[in-house]
Amino acid sequence: MKKVLITMAALVSLASADQLLKLNVSGMTCPACVKNVKGTLNEVKGVKESSVYLKEGRAEVKAENGIKPESLCDAVKQAGYGCAVAK
Numbered sequence: 001m002k003k004v005l006i007t008m009a010a011l012v013s014l015a016s017a018d019q020l021l022k023l024n025v026s027g028m029t030c031p032a033c034v035k036n037v038k039g040t041l042n043e044v045k046g047v048k049e050s051s052v053y054l055k056e057g058r059a060e061v062k063a064e065n066g067i068k069p070e071s072l073c074d075a076v077k078q079a080g081y082g083c084a085v086a087k
């Protein structure tokens with residue numbers, strides 16, 4: 001029983017090891033672009049969820065620790081949009 005509890009605690013601490021990454025995305029002009037960018041980000045390994053804001057031209061991505069914002073930007077660029085890591 002004790003072992004089970006320890007395992008569960010380890011899982012919880014793993015699950016909370018997320019980070020919030022902020023990107024500036026350019027070139028989005030309509031809701032379809034937002035959908036594209038969101039879908040692209042969500043396909044990147046380690047990404048849990050993402051929010052994309054059309055008017056502000058930015059994205060917030062919840063991802064596992066160790067995921068580099070640059071790799072998210074690369075994916076966005078491949079989808080045809082401009083991307084820079086927000087400071």
Ligand SMILES: [Cu+2]
Nearest residue numbers: 029030032033
């Ligand atoms: Cu569009």
